[in-house]
Amino acid sequence: MSTPPKVCVLRAPGTNCDIETAHAFDLCGAESTRIHLLKLLENPSQLDEYQILCLPGGFSYGDDVGAGVIFASHLQGQLADVIGNFLAADKLVLGICNGFQVLLKAGILPGGAADWPPKPDQDRNATLTWNTNGKYTSLWVNLGVLAPQNVFLKDIDQIELPIAHAEGRIAVSDDSMITGWQENQQIAMCYREAGDSETVLQEDILPYPVNPNGSAYNIAALSDSSGRVLGLMPHPERFLFATQHPQWTRLGLEGEGAGMQLFRNAVNYFE
Numbered sequence: 001m002s003t004p005p006k007v008c009v010l011r012a013p014g015t016n017c018d019i020e021t022a023h024a025f026d027l028c029g030a031e032s033t034r035i036h037l038l039k040l041l042e043n044p045s046q047l048d049e050y051q052i053l054c055l056p057g058g059f060s061y062g063d064d065v066g067a068g069v070i071f072a073s074h075l076q077g078q079l080a081d082v083i084g085n086f087l088a089a090d091k092l093v094l095g096i097c098n099g100f101q102v103l104l105k106a107g108i109l110p111g112g113a114a115d116w117p118p119k120p121d122q123d124r125n126a127t128l129t130w131n132t133n134g135k136y137t138s139l140w141v142n143l144g145v146l147a148p149q150n151v152f153l154k155d156i157d158q159i160e161l162p163i164a165h166a167e168g169r170i171a172v173s174d175d176s177m178i179t180g181w182q183e184n185q186q187i188a189m190c191y192r193e194a195g196d197s198e199t200v201l202q203e204d205i206l207p208y209p210v211n212p213n214g215s216a217y218n219i220a221a222l223s224d225s226s227g228r229v230l231g232l233m234p235h236p237e238r239f240l241f242a243t244q245h246p247q248w249t250r251l252g253l254e255g256e257g258a259g260m261q262l263f264r265n266a267v268n269y270f271e
């Protein structure tokens, strides 16, 4: 058997999904360590020992200034070099919910290694901002995959997962940039109706609760063009077991939850 990949689950003050996220990777055969951002800042080069970097969900720095902004500023500052090395290597980066907000606000997504480190005057063309309903929203959604080349999404065509966020709406400065994202397969997942047989990227925003936050083009997740970085608003670590689904008895679900596949795909990449 090959050596299990080492996962750094990076937490900050206010992160609250790190334990279950580390558990998800471990269940799939990885060896994960939860590391506090302040510890990593003391010795940034310790990140070099890991093959997977995961930014979990939560409320880092209390969502002050904007969800993910303060965490992102550390990645852009003292950690810029080690993050650059990580992105350039054949390694994986996953950001879940607050972690996705961090990746986007730091500029790690959607550009990945190609756009790192961000230039001080670089325009930000996309962000995650307040849900159109203005509320913290927690429910289950249906998602379709548009970037099957992304390592985490291998063999997943559609998936049902829970969301729980206040600032989950993707907003873009200019609709024309969506074409570029499409060409580079950076649009990883979109919200869609349950039972849809295919996922279509469309300008029309699907109504709540299908699109729970009003995201442009119903986008729920972004990939970099290498397919080794994924950021998603839904929480795959909250659906590791069938019994976590609110209708598991009525639907007769058993065994593993659909979210497990994302973590397994990441671990299998290093076999």
Ligand SMILES: NC(=O)CC[C@H](N)C(=O)O
Pocket (backbone or CB within 6 Å): 056, 057, 058, 059, 060, 063, 067, 096, 097, 098, 099, 136, 164, 165, 166, 167, 168
């Ligand atoms: N579940 C989460 O990671 C929440 C992210 C962030 N705190 C928000 O509400 O938007």
